[in-house]
Every structure is written in structure tokens, then in C-alpha cells.
Amino acid sequence: MQSIPILKMGxxxxxxxxxxxxDRTAMxxxxxxxxxxxxxxxxxxxxxxxxxxxxxxxxxxxLANTAAMARILDADTVVVGMxxxxxxxxxxxxxSLKGVRSALNVERGMELLKSIARDTLAEADQADxxxxx
Amino acid sequence: MPVTKAESISVRSAGEVVxxxxxxxxxxxxxxxSLVEQTKIxTAASELARNMIDYGGGGTMTAEALDDGIRKGLRLIFEDHxxxxxxxxxxxRDGFTTGGGMGLGLGGAxxxxxxxxLKSAPGEGTRVTITRWKGAT
Numbered sequence: 001m002q003s004i005p006i007l008k009m010g011x012x013x014x015x016x017x018x019x020x021x022x023d024r025t026a027m028x029x030x031x032x033x034x035x036x037x038x039x040x041x042x043x044x045x046x047x048x049x050x051x052x053x054x055x056x057x058x059x060x061x062x063l064a065n066t067a068a069m070a071r072i073l074d075a076d077t078v079v080v081g082m083x084x085x086x087x088x089x090x091x092x093x094x095x096s097l098k099g100v101r102s103a104l105n106v107e108r109g110m111e112l113l114k115s116i117a118r119d120t121l122a123e124a125d126q127a128d129x130x131x132x133x
Numbered sequence: 134m135p136v137t138k139a140e141s142i143s144v145r146s147a148g149e150v151v152x153x154x155x156x157x158x159x160x161x162x163x164x165x166x167s168l169v170e171q172t173k174i175x176t177a178a179s180e181l182a183r184n185m186i187d188y189g190g191g192g193t194m195t196a197e198a199l200d201d202g203i204r205k206g207l208r209l210i211f212e213d214h215x216x217x218x219x220x221x222x223x224x225x226r227d228g229f230t231t232g233g234g235m236g237l238g239l240g241g242a243x244x245x246x247x248x249x250x251l252k253s254a255p256g257e258g259t260r261v262t263i264t265r266w267k268g269a270t
Contacts, residue, residue, distance in 0.1 A: 020154060023147040023183075054154055054172060056179040057237045085172040093176060093241035094227050 004029045006036050012113055013040065013075075014106075016048040026062045033066055037073045043120075044113035045070050048106055050081025060095040067100045076116045077101060080109035136208075138198040144182050144211075145191035153182040153194055157209065160196050164205050166267050174207060174265040177242040181211045181261050184238045188231070189213025189259055199264070206247075206266040214258040221251055 067077035103109035161171040185192040192213030199206040230236035243249040246263035253259040
């Protein structure tokens, strides 16, 4: 079993999956990521899957579950770099990854995470202002 | 259908699903399948290999390279001697699962293949055969 490194960039976590994951590796990545979100108080997680030439229902479910767990821990998840052939296959398989945000590449994914963080802050500020008046 | 090459591998543990994917990818590339065709049959193989482990107690996958002079294809046979499937129609339905999965394995593998055959009887194990032809839609 290989361990997949999780990098911290400001208030975001960055993961680039470079290996064909077996089930145990996928599950431990899910566990490691949720722990890292809490440990680093991360506001967002970016998962780069551009090196994956296959995403089956197990890995797809891991991605969806990770996003759901991150949401409960107050962090947003963006999956980036999915290969077109993988996207075609996933939809035909019946897995649409509802609830998982995606972006074309790492750069756009980071922009998306930053804009979500800004919007959330603005909303919080508005809510605070409303409370005072 | 002339089989030009065949190979069987045993699939006993979840870790071996990666080996199945690699073998199927290698053969799909050798047969000249397009990238999308490769991805579809590798994904289907991954689902069926995991099914064998989760529900059939492990089994074997046999890969066969097919060439009838007109077209080339890849046939994969997944065979286990597990408890078998009592209701084949239900097992093929999306979302149906008796385990902890998503219930996409059999139906998904069928959609990702050009030909699909499921044979099973309670107590006699399960055999799933899928074929992907080069250039077929």
C-alpha cells in the first residue's frame, strides 16, 4: 500500500494522486484527508486526478465521500484534471459525482476554492451586520 | 471466434484489482483500442473483479484477444465458485446491492461493454463475460 502525500498551501490542502490506487490506499487517503482538514483547519481541499487513467465506482465513491466529509468539517472540495475518457466512462458507468465540485486544472481549482472562501466570508459578514441592526 | 492469445489470472484480494486493471489496459493497448474504449473496458474489469472478491469469494479472470480477420476485440471472462446470484434481473438493476457497494458494478459493466453475458445459479458460482470490439460504438 502506498501513501499519498497531502500538501498544505495556506488554508488549503493539495493532493495529487499519481498512482493507480488499490482500495486500501483509497480508503487511507480518505482518512488522512479528513484528519488533515481538522489538524490544519483547512478551508478547502484540491484533489488533482489528472494522472488517473481509471476511476471506477470505488474510487468515485471515495471522492464523493471525501467531499461530503470535508463539507461537514467546513471545508470545500474541488476535484481537478479529470481526463475526458474517464469522464465519459464515469457517466456511462452511472456515477455522476453529484455534490463534487470540479475544475479543469489545478490553477482554476485554486481560483474556485479562493472564490468560495471569499463568498463564505462575505456571507458571514452580512449575517453579522444583520444581527447588529 | 478465433482467439489469438489468452491468459488467466487469479483474483483473490482487493489489492489484486490493480493487477487486473493493468493487464486489461496492456491488452487493450496491444489490440489498438482507442483511449475511450480502453478506459471503458478497464473500468468494467475493475468493477467485475471487485464483485468476484466481494460476493464470489474470489475467482479468476481470463483475457482473450479476438481476431476474426475483420475485427479485433478483447473478451474478459470472470469466473467464481461462490454462492451464485439467485435473481439475475435484480442484480443487473442499478442501485441493487446485497453488500456495501453502490450497486453499479454489473449494470455499469454491461453498459461499458459491447457484449455482455451473465451466467449464474445459486450454489454454482457466477460467470460474467464481456467483450469490447475495436471501433464499435
